[in-house]
Amino acid sequence: MISGWMLLMMSGCKDTSQGSAKSSEEEFKPAGGMADLVYNPVRSDGTIDSSYLPILTWNEVVYDFGTIFEGDVVTKDFSFTNTGTAPLLILKATSTCGCTIPEWPKTPIAPDSTSSIKVKFNSLHKAGDQSKEVTIFANTYPNSSKITIKGKVDLKK
Numbered sequence: 001m002i003s004g005w006m007l008l009m010m011s012g013c014k015d016t017s018q019g020s021a022k023s024s025e026e027e028f029k030p031a032g033g034m035a036d037l038v039y040n041p042v043r044s045d046g047t048i049d050s051s052y053l054p055i056l057t058w059n060e061v062v063y064d065f066g067t068i069f070e071g072d073v074v075t076k077d078f079s080f081t082n083t084g085t086a087p088l089l090i091l092k093a094t095s096t097c098g099c100t101i102p103e104w105p106k107t108p109i110a111p112d113s114t115s116s117i118k119v120k121f122n123s124l125h126k127a128g129d130q131s132k133e134v135t136i137f138a139n140t141y142p143n144s145s146k147i148t149i150k151g152k153v154d155l156k157k
Helices: 004-012
Strands: 056-058 062-069 073-082 090-095 100-103 114-122 128-138 144-154
Touching: 056 144, 062 073, 073 144, 090 100, 090 114, 100 128, 114 128, 114 144
Parallel strands: 062 144
Antiparallel strands: 056 073, 073 114, 090 128, 100 114, 128 144
């Protein structure tokens, strides 16, 4: 026997509003503020809604600094543009080695705006061919991209 409490709970989940529920085909559009930065573009059917996303477009993703001497420090600004329709927020940037330090903008980059990530490579104790990758995590889809700084480090004479 079902108690009155159970019937009340079951009926509380029933949609009695005729026509007021959104259909699954209707698109969600963020309404500003933090929603602009955390919008999830993956629809329930697995397709991607790219109409409201930041898009990180790099001017270049690999920088070859050529040949330097051990102990030299190389700095490169990797420029990019937000070619999407929503503000771009870089959450973090990580490198494959402690000798490579990325610095990234901490504030949102508006659509059609340009910025850069500075990558500093310290060649101390790094003789030979070098290739250091930096992974950038952002509110884009996919949520990460990579840039690389590379070259050759010769021993000092």
